[in-house]
Amino acid sequence: MAEENGRQGEPCVRSKTGGTLTKGDVVVLTLRLLCMATSVTAMSFMVTARQVSAASFYGFQLRLHSKWSFSYSFEYLVGVTATATAYSLLQLLIAGSRLLVKKSPVIPSRNQAWLVFAGDQILAYAMMSAGSAASGVANLNRTGIRHTALPNFCKSLDSFCDHVTVSIAFTFFSCVMYAAAAVQDVIWLSTH
Amino acid sequence: MAEENGRQGEPCVRSKTGGTLTKGDVVVLTLRLLCMATSVTAMSFMVTARQVSAASFYGFQLRLHSKWSFSYSFEYLVGVTATATAYSLLQLLIAGSRLLVKKSPVIPSRNQAWLVFAGDQILAYAMMSAGSAASGVANLNRTGIRHTALPNFCKSLDSFCDHVTVSIAFTFFSCVMYAAAAVQDVIWLSTH
Numbered sequence: 001m002a003e004e005n006g007r008q009g010e011p012c013v014r015s016k017t018g019g020t021l022t023k024g025d026v027v028v029l030t031l032r033l034l035c036m037a038t039s040v041t042a043m044s045f046m047v048t049a050r051q052v053s054a055a056s057f058y059g060f061q062l063r064l065h066s067k068w069s070f071s072y073s074f075e076y077l078v079g080v081t082a083t084a085t086a087y088s089l090l091q092l093l094i095a096g097s098r099l100l101v102k103k104s105p106v107i108p109s110r111n112q113a114w115l116v117f118a119g120d121q122i123l124a125y126a127m128m129s130a131g132s133a134a135s136g137v138a139n140l141n142r143t144g145i146r147h148t149a150l151p152n153f154c155k156s157l158d159s160f161c162d163h164v165t166v167s168i169a170f171t172f173f174s175c176v177m178y179a180a181a182a183v184q185d186v187i188w189l190s191t192h
Numbered sequence: 193m194a195e196e197n198g199r200q201g202e203p204c205v206r207s208k209t210g211g212t213l214t215k216g217d218v219v220v221l222t223l224r225l226l227c228m229a230t231s232v233t234a235m236s237f238m239v240t241a242r243q244v245s246a247a248s249f250y251g252f253q254l255r256l257h258s259k260w261s262f263s264y265s266f267e268y269l270v271g272v273t274a275t276a277t278a279y280s281l282l283q284l285l286i287a288g289s290r291l292l293v294k295k296s297p298v299i300p301s302r303n304q305a306w307l308v309f310a311g312d313q314i315l316a317y318a319m320m321s322a323g324s325a326a327s328g329v330a331n332l333n334r335t336g337i338r339h340t341a342l343p344n345f346c347k348s349l350d351s352f353c354d355h356v357t358v359s360i361a362f363t364f365f366s367c368v369m370y371a372a373a374a375v376q377d378v379i380w381l382s383t384h
Contacts (some may be wrong), residue, residue: 027225073328110382117378125371128317129324136265136328164380186309189382 024188025099028106031184032095035177039127042170043081046074046134049163053156066160073094073133074164077171080130084123084174091116108190117185120178127175135168216380217291223376224263224287227369228280231319234362238266238326241355251274265325267299267358269363272322276315276366283308299380310375312370319367323326327360 021029050067068074095106106112138161154161213221242259259316260266299305330353346353 052261090358121371125320125367128320132324136325139264139332145235155290175317179313182313185380186381189378 001003005050011019021099025106027184028181029092029095029099029120030125031177031181032092035123035181036085036092037173038170038174038177039081039084039088042167042174043078043169045163045167046078046081049160049167051157051160066157066182068164071134071137074131077130077134077167080123080126081171081174084127084178087119087123107185110189110192113185113188113192117182117189120182120185121188124175124178124182127171127178131168131171131175134164134171138164138168198226213291217287217298217378220250221284221287221291222374223369223373224284227315227366227373228277229282230362230369231273231280232367234359234366235270235277236360237359238270238273239357241266241352243349243352256348258349260356263324263326263329265329267350268320269326269359272315272318273363273366275372276319276370279311279315283311299377300357303382304379305377305384309374309381312374312377316374319363319370322359323363323367326356326363326378330356335352 046068049063053064053066054061068078098104098106098108107116238260243256245256245258260270290296290300299308302314328358
């Protein structure tokens, strides 16, 4: 398929970038910044989640040592958010260098737009997956497991659970940001 | 934005539907059918997951009564797959009636394409979320919780765990189908 930038309808981005930022560029850069900020926040809250505490159930005294790396789901969340941070940083650097150094548009061609769309989609799905997996486990911690009679771990591990909750919240917010970035890419594709 | 069907490049769907199915129509219908089939399979495997068994740990004899509705994550998976099934059935009925009764294209306008894209995206995210939340919990069941010393529930609840695993696998497959449907919508949007 031939490149047909600025075909008709929407204002063409390429023709406008003579040094000043267009509205579209600002939206793209803001979204990338938000993606990176939320991913970093989610990751750092999860990585700092650790606590040692004691709980008694059935008359036993149990020493509870909680750390994010004890749960596969939380490890997965850290992996996904770290990947997302690296991806966003890369995208931001590419977009920044195109805009400021080369004075070319953020998305130069349809192929690149498809590539960015694929990346954003995959990260949005990964974020949703990480957030859900972690919240499935966190919810279990908070309520106890219903088919056996386990106690509520979060009574004795309040700081750990708070860190995990904040991290999950930011993961979902990050997912929304990547989904918005993907929609932005679709808008680009549908108008160029 | 004005409707500009069959502007250039790709073959126009509207001009070709004079009773016979185009390749695009077949792809859309096949995807919708696959979406519905995988959603129904995921839901039915989860709904039939129940087992009563006994396990001993620390010398106690525990009666384990497992059912999908005892876990929020599994309930969520059933809710999402049920919604997805209903949505796919509706889409299939709409597409079928357009093609066979009205002899009009499957996607008549850009606005409708955006609507279908939004629906597919949301369901793909929901499927990913449901599968991940359920597999977070199922993984916990399978390995025991690492920060306390709980036993492996799946040794005594093998049939329950198998049902859950198959259901989760179909949920993820279903997510891929909805993601493919969303990409199909983007291709439509980018060429019309």
